[in-house]
Amino acid sequence: xxxxxxxxxxxxxxxxxxxxxxxxxxxxxxxxxxxxxxxxxxxxxxxxxxxxxxxxxxxxxxxxxxxxxxxxxxxxxxxxxxxxxxxxxxxxxxxxxxxxxxxxxxxxxxxxxxxxxxxxxxxxxxxxxxxxxxxxxxxxxxxxxxxxxxxxxxxxxxxxxxxxxxxxxxxxxxxxxxxxxxxxxxxxxxxxxxxxxxxxxxxxx
Numbered sequence: 001x002x003x004x005x006x007x008x009x010x011x012x013x014x015x016x017x018x019x020x021x022x023x024x025x026x027x028x029x030x031x032x033x034x035x036x037x038x039x040x041x042x043x044x045x046x047x048x049x050x051x052x053x054x055x056x057x058x059x060x061x062x063x064x065x066x067x068x069x070x071x072x073x074x075x076x077x078x079x080x081x082x083x084x085x086x087x088x089x090x091x092x093x094x095x096x097x098x099x100x101x102x103x104x105x106x107x108x109x110x111x112x113x114x115x116x117x118x119x120x121x122x123x124x125x126x127x128x129x130x131x132x133x134x135x136x137x138x139x140x141x142x143x144x145x146x147x148x149x150x151x152x153x154x155x156x157x158x159x160x161x162x163x164x165x166x167x168x169x170x171x172x173x174x175x176x177x178x179x180x181x182x183x184x185x186x187x188x189x190x191x192x193x194x195x196x197x198x199x200x201x202x203x204x205x
Contacts, residue, residue, distance in 0.1 A: 009095030018074035035071020097180035121156035147187035
């Protein structure tokens with residue numbers, strides 16, 4: 001189940017990366033690169049930090065084909081994207097939960113402490129979007145707008161807590177996806193966000 005969800009998630013993330021590249025008027029190669037980095041960047045950063053070699057996508061060439069194809073297909077489908085906005089929000093939320101759970105699983109398999117496992121889940125969940133925004137020369141959206149990184153944190157903590165309690169894999173995944181989706185959708189619907197820290201030197205002069 002998680003593998004199928006992952007395939008959907010990387011396709012959706014690749015398409016979101018392609019749209020961001022289109023807003024910056026990149027050529028087709030640029031679109032493909034941004035799509036690839038958005039979809040697989042989080043997992044790549046996680047693997048490098050955890051010393052998990054070889055990096056996951058190098059062992060699964062299908063992931064490369066999916067992300068680049070999804071990115072380039074977006075060029076053709078871009079005119080219809082405004083009609084699919086709500087669908088993309090749901091797919092993005094699904095992707096966030098799936099990436100977070102997968103990141104936690106990788107760190108657990110490698111025997112890391114709980115805090116590292118949580119960080120691995122968060123990095124996998126959000127770093128693709130951060131790389132996308134940096135490459136497109138804009139402030140990472142996951143750190144500014146509605147709850148996003150914090151949703152990943154909640155999902156990681158819930159997932160680990162249920163595993164510790166001995167819950168079955170199906171129950172654990174259902175709970176993680178249900179809570180993650182509800183939190184993310186609620187954040188979008190009611191524009192929920194964490195308090196903002198705004199600093200200006202003049203405030204302290």
